[in-house]
Amino acid sequence: MTCAQRLIRLLEAHGVDTAFGIPGVHTIELYRGLGDSGLAHVTPRHEQGAGFMADGYARASGKPAACFIISGPGMTNIATAMGQALADSVPMLVISSVNQRASLGRGQGRLHEMPHQGETLAGVSVFSHTLHDPAALPEVLARAFAVFASARPGPVHLEIPLDVMAAPAPDDMPTPARVFPPAPAPEALAVAGDWLAAAERPLVLLGGGTTSAPEAARALVERLDAPAFTTINAKGVLGRDHPLDLGATLSLPAARRLAAEADVVLALGTELGETDYDLVFDEGFRLDGRLIRVDIDPQQLGRNQAADLALLAEAGQTMCGLLERLPASVERDGAGRAADVRSRLALAADPELAPYVPLYATLREALPEAIVVGDSTGPVYAGNFLAAMPAPRCWFNAATGFGTLGYGLPAALGAALARPDLPVVALVGDGGLQFVLGELGTARDLGRPVALVIWNNQGYDEIRRYMSMSEVPHLGVDLAAPDFRALAEAYACRHLDAVDPASLHDALGRLGEAHSPLIIEVDAAAWAASQ
Incomplete structure (x- = not known):
């Protein structure tokens, strides 16, 4: 061999x-x-x-x-x-x-x-x-x-x-070892448990490292009666509409005030980085209370925010260990504190987010269990604040972190292969999709009913807006989109148009009618006019 x-x-x-x-x-x-x-x-x-x-x-x-x-x-x-x-x-x-x-x-x-x-x-x-x-x-x-x-x-x-x-390989086939992640040190758990039990205004930050243990995350925030922020990659860890979940909103003033007022902050599996906590890029995110950091990467424990107590450990084991050490739930009005922040955030009334509120309401109503995979595009930036998911691993995108374009369609195809039991929606812009148009051929080959929702605003609208704010002429951002209906026909995909929430709902409802990709083209200008 x-x-x-x-x-x-x-x-x-x-x-x-x-x-x-x-x-x-x-x-x-x-x-x-x-x-x-x-x-x-x-x-x-x-x-x-x-x-x-x-x-x-x-x-x-x-x-x-x-x-x-x-x-x-x-x-x-x-x-x-x-x-x-x-x-x-x-x-x-x-x-x-x-x-x-x-x-x-x-x-x-x-x-x-x-x-x-x-x-x-x-x-x-x-x-x-x-x-x-x-x-x-x-x-x-x-x-x-x-x-x-x-x-x-x-x-x-x-x-x-x-x-x-091409060289011969030895015949031995060693059995792969079972590898376990690092467990938290008992003495560190004891200190963390004491700090959290004595806290009056605790706060929990749940990062992508918690996605493998959603039950423990839910139990922990409820035991602490503490408001929690879930990062973009942790969306859905607490389930949909949990009263303690404030989502990925720590870039916004009302949420930041809550974080600054917390006397003990427990940060689990999160790098505490810019693309989760400073999406307005003003360096305004700070934590004044005692910070307990839990991360599987020792270097991460020293980055971005200085910890008072650092645990090199897997988040799930740490949460289970803390639950064993914490007393029965102490009433701290966590839900009330979260509700107050939610009211002051008023996301649905924010002029930057309001146009997309009906989009996510429609997705939730039409395909409540769907995995939604996003590209770097306006609706996805808004969805990082607005979308509520029923479980972890149902929302991910390229709008943060490395921030590449062209991610949405191929990543959605990978998700559809991994989870054939769930509907998958790729939410992309017309500009970003043109990075990977050829993958429509892969979508056709796979024959999976993936919904490709194209937010067509004829170019790179996010960059257009930044140019306008910076008083820079619109150069290189006004692109004529291709004829997506003709492309759908060329790649044996279905195509439907949507101009408002009702037509989008109808289109999404047809996803399961055939084992082929469904391209839903949303005219962004018509959508805005319908609001």
Whole structure:
């Protein structure tokens, strides 16, 4: 068995069931063992699409997928998707080819040659490794899956020289170890429990690290009777419309006042970064009370906000440990404090958000259980404040973190593969969608009833608005959108128009009528006029 064939068997042993990739002359050997394996293979139209699909698959399912990518241009193409996954702590295994060992670093002008491919990709990976010996393959994969299971996850890049791919591999198939994340130190839990029990105005910040333990998160905030802010990646952790949940609103003045007044703040699995807590970019987010930070990454414990108590631990175990140490619920009027902030926020009346309130009301009514995947576009920025989801892993987008365009459609396809039991909606702008129009072909191939809702405002409207605010002429932002109806026909997708909430509701209601993508084109100007 070759090294490449052994790789497929090892991926199966580690629980990988899906690979995204575009076959090339440098990766053919990977496909030798794929046909008779249990791995499903999906062919995107661009390597960036492969990365975004793997990202959406992991966010929706909680487990990594693999990407098979050719050397050189394939790797530079997927780098953007890896950057997005790294910024949002999304596990992804990127396996690439690289030229033969004897030619590496020699600059001979070989096909797909890069001077230092592994080093180039190291900047968008947790680690990048070049495999020089087939016998080391199990060890390197064990490292990757240990990162996925017990550290702050992100993309791992494994490059295999062409001669190593085809070389014989040892017959041994070590059983993958069960890897557990770090548990909180008992003495640290005791101190945290004492501080929280004595707090008069506690506050909880729930980040993406809590998505694997929603029941514990709910029980903890209720035991503390504390208002909670859920970041964009933690949306749905407390369920829909929980009275203590203030969502991802800590960039807004009323929410910030509550945070500044808290005497003890418990921050769980959140980097406390700009794209969750300072979306107005004014450096105005601060915490004056005692800060307890819990994170699986030791470096993260010292970033952005200074902690008074730092626990290197997985958030779910920490929440369960705190519940064992906290007394029965103490009445702190948490729901009343949250309701007061909610009233002062008045999100539905905010002129920046109000046009999108009917959009999210319609999505909720028509497809209440749907996974909604967003691109960097106005409706998604608003949805980060407005959308309420029934469970975690049902809302994610590229509007924060790395902030790339073109994410929505391919990531939604990955989510649809991971969760065929749930409807999936991709919410994109006409500008961002044009980065990945070719992935309509992948959508057609998969035959999944994914709703692609295009907010068509004829260009890059968010940048237009920033230009207007900065008194900069509108250059490069007014784009003529393609004929999406004709594109839908070309790619054997369904197409419907929507101009108001009623027509959008009707269109969404037809999603399940066929096993094919449904493109719903919303005329943004007509929508605004209907309000």
